[in-house]
Amino acid sequence: MLLLVTGASAAGKSTTLAALTDAAWGLPLECADFDSVGVPPDADTAWRHAAVEQWVQRAVSLQTSGVHLVLFGQAAMGELFAAPSADRLDGVEVCLLHCSAAVRAERLRRRGYAEADIVHHMRFGEWFLRHTLDPADGAEVIRLDSAAGMRWGRWADWSKGDPRWAAEVIGTDALQPREVAARVEAWVRDAVTRARPSPLR
Template sequence: MLLKLTGSSCSGKTTLAYAAAVRIGKIAVHDFDELGVPEGADRHWRHRMTEMWVRRALEYQDRGIDLLLSGQSPLGEVLAAPSAPLLDGIAVCLLDVDDPVRRARLVERDAGRWDSQAVHAFLGWAEWHRKHAVDPSHRRDVIIDHSWPEMVWRRWTDWNAGDPRWRTHLLDTTDRPVPESVDLVERWIIEQRGALQAGRLPLRHGWAS
């Protein structure tokens, strides 16, 4: 299955993914951007890369291995990736932090790199993630307009906030020690695997039909 840790920058996605994965068997961990981010990367690039990672997850799936992927693609983009219905299961967790913490982390991690407009964009993207996680109708244009033509948005654009398939687990890492957050990510992975095995995972094979 594909286990996706999503969210805006500086929420701890990559750190927590690698730390949790070492505790768990039969799981591969990758960062969405590990192959490099081209100059002027846009939605087209992110959507194409989402499909590439879904295909990588399918390769792991054939070997009996799950993929834990950290990156900024939200649930709606994962579900619209052309090959997504071929996965045995999909689970998404939104890692989030309060805006002041994210702002401080951006400054600490990339001192002098981002101007106020760029920081504001990161915070706006985080706010959009929060609302998208609970409501599929929220500002769909943010990811759909001018998107990669191969994306299949119709799979979920008629869903409402009460649809059991529209499920993103929220983990707020604000003021949490890293070991505690790692424990929670590990627990989430174990729970999603258990739900898949028991036939209770909402986004198990067949969800798109």
């Protein structure tokens, strides 16, 4: 199974990964940072598509040994579902960490981001939430031609409310990092125990 913990910049992904990497899971799983494959200076949407497929292949390899992959990174749900090898996964689950535009802006200012970049991240964060709730909302943002050979047709006719398009959404505005980590840990444990069949099969 591949469990994706995603979200736009400043939502809390990296902090949560750091908290959960060494957790006493008692479960056969591996936590990984999406960007650990190496992000080139000119990384774009096409690069991200290829990286998503690379991670899906890693998850497929792990599942042959009964190990689940918990992947933390900024990949959209539609990209994961369209990855060429995604239909080989026994299960796929998505958790979105989301913060409001105001909170995102403040967090990015503390990191030293330029105001123009902050505006971009704020807009992208709001799109990220809408896309996670509705596959038809702004799909053109990610549905681009790339060498990865993404299978957009898998979910092209899905709409909001389709049970196959389901994700956990955790708002991080009012939560301490340890609280976010605890909620993500609970989500992972529940998803692994529930073992919902992949919506792509």
